[in-house]
Amino acid sequence: MATKNIAGVNVDVNEEGYLTDPSQWTKEVAAEIAKEEGIELTDKHFEVLNYLRDENEKGNVLTIRKVGKSGITDIKGLYTLFPGGPLKKSSKIAGIPKPTSCV
Amino acid sequence: MKKILILGGGTGGTIMCNKLRNVLDREEWDITVVDQFKTHYYQPGFLFIPFGIYNKNDVIKPKSDFFPPGVNVIYSKIELIEGEKNQVKLANGQILKYDYMIIATGTETSPDETPGLKDKLWYKEIFDFYTIEGALALREFFKTWEGGKLVLNIAELPFKCPVAPLEFVFLADAYFHGLGMRDKVDITYVTPLPGAFTKPRATKMLSGLMEEKNIKVIPEFYLEHVDNDAKKIVSYDGQEVPFDVLTIIPVNKGNDVMERSGLGDDLNFVPTDKYTLRSEKFENVFVLGDAANLPTSKAGAVVHFGAEVLFENLMSAIEGRPLLAKFDGHANCYIETGFGKGSIIDFNYDTEPLPGSFPLPGVGPFGLLQNTRFNHYGKVIFRWVYWHILLRGKEMPISNEMSMAGKKL
Ligand SMILES: Cc1cc2nc3c(=O)[nH]c(=O)nc-3n(C[C@H](O)[C@H](O)[C@H](O)COP(=O)(O)OP(=O)(O)OC[C@H]3O[C@@H](n4cnc5c(N)ncnc54)[C@H](O)[C@@H]3O)c2cc1C
Numbered sequence: 001m002a003t004k005n006i007a008g009v010n011v012d013v014n015e016e017g018y019l020t021d022p023s024q025w026t027k028e029v030a031a032e033i034a035k036e037e038g039i040e041l042t043d044k045h046f047e048v049l050n051y052l053r054d055e056n057e058k059g060n061v062l063t064i065r066k067v068g069k070s071g072i073t074d075i076k077g078l079y080t081l082f083p084g085g086p087l088k089k090s091s092k093i094a095g096i097p098k099p100t101s102c103v
Numbered sequence: 104m105k106k107i108l109i110l111g112g113g114t115g116g117t118i119m120c121n122k123l124r125n126v127l128d129r130e131e132w133d134i135t136v137v138d139q140f141k142t143h144y145y146q147p148g149f150l151f152i153p154f155g156i157y158n159k160n161d162v163i164k165p166k167s168d169f170f171p172p173g174v175n176v177i178y179s180k181i182e183l184i185e186g187e188k189n190q191v192k193l194a195n196g197q198i199l200k201y202d203y204m205i206i207a208t209g210t211e212t213s214p215d216e217t218p219g220l221k222d223k224l225w226y227k228e229i230f231d232f233y234t235i236e237g238a239l240a241l242r243e244f245f246k247t248w249e250g251g252k253l254v255l256n257i258a259e260l261p262f263k264c265p266v267a268p269l270e271f272v273f274l275a276d277a278y279f280h281g282l283g284m285r286d287k288v289d290i291t292y293v294t295p296l297p298g299a300f301t302k303p304r305a306t307k308m309l310s311g312l313m314e315e316k317n318i319k320v321i322p323e324f325y326l327e328h329v330d331n332d333a334k335k336i337v338s339y340d341g342q343e344v345p346f347d348v349l350t351i352i353p354v355n356k357g358n359d360v361m362e363r364s365g366l367g368d369d370l371n372f373v374p375t376d377k378y379t380l381r382s383e384k385f386e387n388v389f390v391l392g393d394a395a396n397l398p399t400s401k402a403g404a405v406v407h408f409g410a411e412v413l414f415e416n417l418m419s420a421i422e423g424r425p426l427l428a429k430f431d432g433h434a435n436c437y438i439e440t441g442f443g444k445g446s447i448i449d450f451n452y453d454t455e456p457l458p459g460s461f462p463l464p465g466v467g468p469f470g471l472l473q474n475t476r477f478n479h480y481g482k483v484i485f486r487w488v489y490w491h492i493l494l495r496g497k498e499m500p501i502s503n504e505m506s507m508a509g510k511k512l
Contacts, residue, residue, distance in 0.1 A: 079339045
């Protein structure tokens with residue numbers, strides 16, 4: 001674990017750059033991580049991010065299918081918003097842990 | 104008379120019938136199990152059917168052979184679970200009341216979730232092997248197939264028996280070798296996972312085997328639809344993989360009775376406390392096996408280990424004691440790798456599969472994360488163990504809690 005200064009905020013991150021404490025997250029932090037991933041955040045992005053943060057706080061496991069059924073966007077839309085590994089990228093930008101797929 | 108109701112008489116439901124009838128007083132406790140089908144399928148055996156290793160009779164037996172005397176058995180579809188009223192409605196019109204209930208309705212394939220999957224090529228050039236029908240249809244197809252592109256695709260996570268698709272391609276490799284036509288068959292493994300498996304060390308070992316056997320892996324592929332005319336699978340981000348024959352692991356879901364009863368998550372799995380195995384919604388309801396939303400594998404071995412914990416906690420609940428038994432997510436899977444060899448992995452919620460020996464530290468006889476002839480016998484013996492020991496709820500010489508002894512970090 002390391003501390004990183006993102007958008008003027010000191011946040012704790014793991015080796016892969018995921019925030020380890022979701023409460024350190026701000027919109028500016030999100031925008032900065034998104035930029036590193038090559039994504040410019042819009043309101044739609046933030047709707048998804050807020051949904052992910054809410055679900056994470058409730059302790060719910062997130063899947064692409066679940067986000068696709070959230071009513072915010074469908075799965076195709078999610079891929080357009082966060083190209084290449086949509087759930088991993090959106091989770092990173094939302095400041096929540098990397099989704100683990102358990103099999 | 105107090106009542107225990109068990110929904111589903113598959114692996115988990117049958118184990119619980121046997122365990123509970125053994126200890127609960129017949130004058131005091133009424134035990135009822137409900138299932139829609141009279142046949143018990145040995146699902147791990149489906150894997151071997153397409154290659155002619157097992158036939159239909161090897162994997163079916165009447166369910167009634169495994170229910171102990173003194174248990175009421177009802178064959179009917181379960182229509183609705185009304186947890187607030189402690190009752191369940193059946194398709195045959197019966198209403199069953201309960202004091203305690205165990206949900207063990209498993210998971211099943213839902214090909215309808217994927218556009219184009221159950222279309223004109225279904226059971227002609229597209230097959231699953233997670234149902235007896237699919238496995239038998241694929242057997243017929245392979246008998247006369249002359250080769251081409253064999254694609255295996257996993258549509259969604261989670262799916263039961265996470266190693267079965269790997270075993271399928273390993274066995275396919277050996278099968279076509281045996282027929283002297285391996286050079287005519289191109290095998291591709293297409294998965295939504297970032298690699299051949301999830302856990303790092305197992306992925307490394309399995310990726311090595313894939314390479315050795317000349318099986319191509321396409322990771323991070325999340326299936327959107329099947330194009331029947333062009334014969335290709337298409338992902339949400341536009342990747343396309345052409346096939347001549349497609350073996351699919353369709354989306355796995357819990358039974359739709361969960362959706363009707365408001366008891367399931369978005370894939371109809373029942374929210375369950377991962378340690379106590381009690382339903383998160385009702386205090387007098389427990390959930391066993393594939394039906395639960397637990398973050399571990401959906402596999403028979405997991406059901407078996409979970410059954411020990413569920414049994415202890417149900418006894419505690421009945422006697423008004425706190426639920427102290429804790430499930431650790433213990434999973435233990437034999438992996439058939441073809442040519443008479445096999446591997447075995449042992450893991451839980453917190454520990455990934457590690458190399459070593461099992462179940463006796465340093466001795467084995469099974470080699471964890473190794474490809475050996477002896478591990479293959481484990482799988483062969485598993486069928487006997489399943490029918491004769493596991494379903495009957497008897498003790499197995501393996502602890503329900505995972506052990507670190509014999510594992511190498
Ligand atoms: C191809 C394949 C290979 C596998 N290989 C292995 C392996 O090597 N090792 C291993 O450990 N596991 C393996 N498994 C997994 C294993 O078979 C399952 O995890 C296990 O059977 C799950 O037990 P269960 O009791 O949760 O569900 P099941 O045994 O599936 O039982 C569920 C029961 O509920 C009934 N039911 C559901 N809904 C209703 C309803 N509405 N009304 C009435 N009845 C209903 C069903 O008819 C069924 O009998 C494999 C599975 C497959 C498909």
